[in-house]
Amino acid sequence: MIVKSIKLKNFRNFEELNIELNSILNIFIGDNGQGKTNLLESIYLCSIGKTFKLNTENDLIKFGQNSFEIEIVINKENKYDKIINISYIKNQKRTVKINGVKLEKSSELIGYMNNVIFTPDDLKIIKGSPIERRKFVNIDISQIKPKYKYLLKNYKKIITGRNNILRDLNNSSNMDVLSIWNDYLIDIGSEIISYRNEYLKNLKHYASLIYADISDNKESFDLSYKCDIGNIxxxxxxxxxxxFREKIDKNIENEIFRKNSLxxxxxxxxxxxxxxxxxxxFGSQGQQRSAVLAIKLAEIEIIKNEIGEYPVLLLDxxxxxxxxxxxxxxxxxxKNIQTIITSTDDSDLKDLVKKNDKKIFNICEGKIVNIIV
Ligand SMILES: Nc1ncnc2c1ncn2[C@@H]1O[C@H](COP(=O)(O)OP(=O)(O)OP(=O)(O)O)[C@@H](O)[C@H]1O
Ligand SMILES: [Mg+2]
Known part of the structure; x- marks a missing residue:
């Protein structure tokens, strides 16, 4: 799958942008603060429906303006073009259209366009807390398994509902209610665990092969799923x-005491x-970055297996x-995957990509000032 073109209007520091991308390699070069990450953010938004930064939707509108619009043309399997359009007016609901047809919910956007993004922030996958790692796995699996997203949403509700019961558990009838919530927790929770188990086995398989290549077979890489209920x-x-049921039965007293789903x-x-x-x-900076890179390239292979096409790779x-x-x-x-790379410096990049089919864009203050083909 490829992104053919990107149009932006009043998105972040872009007043107006209209560019066509190369089907393989695209490099955006610019000093700090010129709009490179903003551009990737616009593509990510069209793929996942959310920004990867911690901003609200109003923050995406260019300062001093009242609305923004993104239009991206994608091509799947070399067959047909699809136009993804996102528009947003300050403090109103976002409108998402595919080929001019409005989507009921913007979450339906997931799956139209697949991407894998790697930003410096992704080192959190290694360095961050378990929450960051669960977030990354959740986004990954949701991209390829629509049911997973729905399971997660239900699971969240179950945890809230079950915690409410645990909080005011003061008579025996509530014990019956709790046992119903236990069933929900175990049913939906086990499905989530199964999806994660399968996904992480695949991820480990590809990432260890890729890491061996990255490190010239000098370092070994391993990734394992630390499932909270035990070795599954x-x-x-x-x-x-x-x-799961054994774990809950054995520890229910503790959960009642703590008034929380543990x-x-x-x-x-x-x-x-x-x-x-x-x-x-124990990993050095470069090794940790290489490990995340191996994980990201493994994600690409998994998506390719699942949907039959490579996703777009965004390297910030x-x-x-x-x-x-x-x-x-x-x-x-x-070399066969459409990639968008951003960098502040092109001196060593230019040499590396000499033979690649590519487009190099110079970006300055939210404008493309030069394109080298
Ligand atoms: N809503 C907005 N309206 C106008 N400008 C904005 C908005 N949000 C962010 N910016 C500006 O966009 C600029 C570019 O941000 P971006 O993160 O894309 O830079 P960058 O080229 O990736 O820089 P770096 O090399 O430092 O990562 C920043 O100066 C920021 O202040
Ligand atoms: Mg940036």
Missing amino acids: ENLSKEEIKKL YGPHKDDIIVKINNKDFKY DVLSELDNKRKSFLIDYI
């Missing part, structure tokens, strides 16, 4: 359910290891900490 690696869905996929984590040591504590200023060998590995790896 080789269990079937039914066996996961059984284990066990389940909302407590899961992922452990990434290099040469058998936890990466979070992530090359600078990779050594030249790792950079050229990456450039070689993406």
